[in-house]
Amino acid sequence: MGGTLDYDASEARQEEAIYRTQSAAARRERIRELLDLELGDEVLAVGCGPGFEPAELGWEVGERGHVYGIDQSRAMLDLARQRCAPLPQVTLSQGNAVALPVANESVDAAVAVQVFEYLETVDSAISELARVLRPGGAAVVCDADFATLVWRSPNPERMGRVLDAFDDHCPQPRLGSRLTPHLREAGLEVDRVEPNAIVNTELDEATFAYHLMQFIEDYAADHDDVGPTVAEAWADDLREQAAAEETFFSFTQYCYLVRKPGSR
Numbered sequence: 001m002g003g004t005l006d007y008d009a010s011e012a013r014q015e016e017a018i019y020r021t022q023s024a025a026a027r028r029e030r031i032r033e034l035l036d037l038e039l040g041d042e043v044l045a046v047g048c049g050p051g052f053e054p055a056e057l058g059w060e061v062g063e064r065g066h067v068y069g070i071d072q073s074r075a076m077l078d079l080a081r082q083r084c085a086p087l088p089q090v091t092l093s094q095g096n097a098v099a100l101p102v103a104n105e106s107v108d109a110a111v112a113v114q115v116f117e118y119l120e121t122v123d124s125a126i127s128e129l130a131r132v133l134r135p136g137g138a139a140v141v142c143d144a145d146f147a148t149l150v151w152r153s154p155n156p157e158r159m160g161r162v163l164d165a166f167d168d169h170c171p172q173p174r175l176g177s178r179l180t181p182h183l184r185e186a187g188l189e190v191d192r193v194e195p196n197a198i199v200n201t202e203l204d205e206a207t208f209a210y211h212l213m214q215f216i217e218d219y220a221a222d223h224d225d226v227g228p229t230v231a232e233a234w235a236d237d238l239r240e241q242a243a244a245e246e247t248f249f250s251f252t253q254y255c256y257l258v259r260k261p262g263s264r
């Protein structure tokens with residue numbers, strides 16, 4: 001969830017820790033259910049990150065199928081290559097969501113999870129997605145609306161200040177609630193929109209909230225409206241609250257199941 005997409009190896013591993021959590025695994029599982037893949041399908045994972053998506057999609061489509069994982073970050077692709085090494089049906093390439101290195105109408109299904117919110121040019125990425133899907137093909141586009149972040153704090157004013165600053169970490173912090181017109185503009189039909197809510201009432205390494213806290217603390221420490229002292233005090237509050245078993249964290253992303261008109 002880095003503000004810059006120019007991850008080094010250590011930032012990529014930090015982000016990988018978020019995708020290891022049960023919350024992220026459950027989201028991927030639900031997205032695969034929505035896609036309803038068949039053995040032999042060809043699938044694209046746009047912004048595949050550390051490779052959980054292409055690996056799991058690879059198991060789903062089997063050796064007769066194929067998964068193309070695209071990411072612009074070399075550090076992320078290094079992690080994805082390790083994760084997908086046992087799967088010959090997965091091909092990973094460096095590429096940009098706004099100019100996918102994939103032929104027209106060549107995939108049965110696609111996923112783009114928490115990628116488009118990091119782009120300045122959402123429409124170009126969505127029209128690329130529409131271009132590469134076969135007629136009748138399905139995709140799940142999932143993005144957050146960071147206004148859905150509810151995080152109990154003994155200091156709500158400071159919490160508000162830190163979360164306002166964190167909104168600047170990506171160009172489209174509200175995209176999750178605003179995707180429909182962009183998808184329709186690209187000629188995609190929106191079949192279904194589902195919330196994916198992550199709720200944590202504990203704050204340890206197994207939780208999404210714990211890893212997001214680290215990102216936000218680092219980001220806010222460098223932000224002019226917060227700075228390192230306030231960022232550290234904010235995180236200390238959350239740790240103290242966790243010690244008192246009073247954590248409440250909730251964050252919602254929205255998953256859009258879309259279809260390219262036509263039949264497969």
Ligand SMILES: C[S@@+](CC[C@H](N)C(=O)[O-])C[C@H]1O[C@@H](n2cnc3c(N)ncnc32)[C@H](O)[C@@H]1O
Nearest residue numbers: 001047048049071072073076096097113114115
């Ligand atoms: C928040 S991570 C999500 C990773 C993955 N989709 C998942 O849910 O496990 C966003 C990923 O999108 C990639 N990304 C961001 N902008 C991109 C672009 N323009 N083209 C390709 N990949 C991009 C980043 O490098 C990062 O790996």
